[in-house]
Amino acid sequence: MSSTPTHSPCPLSNEATDDSTTxxxxxxxxxxxxxxxxxxxxxxxxxxxxxxxxxAAELMEIFQWVEPSVSRDIDxxxxxxxxxEELCDVMxxxxxxxxxxxxxxxxxxxxxxxxxxxxYPAEEYRGRFGKDDLGTxx
Numbered sequence: 001m002s003s004t005p006t007h008s009p010c011p012l013s014n015e016a017t018d019d020s021t022t023x024x025x026x027x028x029x030x031x032x033x034x035x036x037x038x039x040x041x042x043x044x045x046x047x048x049x050x051x052x053x054x055x056a057a058e059l060m061e062i063f064q065w066v067e068p069s070v071s072r073d074i075d076x077x078x079x080x081x082x083x084x085e086e087l088c089d090v091m092x093x094x095x096x097x098x099x100x101x102x103x104x105x106x107x108x109x110x111x112x113x114x115x116x117x118x119x120y121p122a123e124e125y126r127g128r129f130g131k132d133d134l135g136t137x138x
Contacts, residue, residue, distance in 0.1 A: 023105050030095040043100050052093035059086040 010025030034040055062079055063071045074080045098105050128134075 026091075026095050027099055027105070030092055031099050034096065034099075043096055045097060045100060048093055048097045048100060052090060052097065055086060055089040055093055059083070059090060062086065 010022070010028055012021065012025055012029045034043060062082055066077070070077060074083045095105070097103070098108075
């Protein structure tokens with residue numbers, strides 16, 4: 001069930017920013033990229049999820065064995081471009097999955113964030129990473 005976004009093509013360029021680019025534009029860009037290569041035949045949810053996992057692992061590898069404080073400064077690490085590219089690979093597969101399964105990312109994201117707000121109330125979880133964390137460190 002491969003869905004084609006119904007949005008008009010967007011002029012995604014190197015000057016694109018988060019503030020100037022919509023999710024619809026990203027979905028259309030990924031859909032066109034896939035279609036131009038006749039890759040729909042390979043974009044089953046199974047294959048996309050596996051590729052997404054591989055790309056996420058490549059992103060994690062950049063930070064393997066790096067102190068948490070150092071990982072926050074990718075410029076000092078000399079890893080900005082590598083992080084940007086791996087993060088975008090992850091995002092491309094997320095968008096491809098949404099296209100394949102006809103998932104509206106914005107509405108799904110909003111619903112999931114509301115569920116997270118209910119599950120992790122700020123007043124109870126502020127400064128804590130989970131229920132077993134007593135909040136003694138960061």
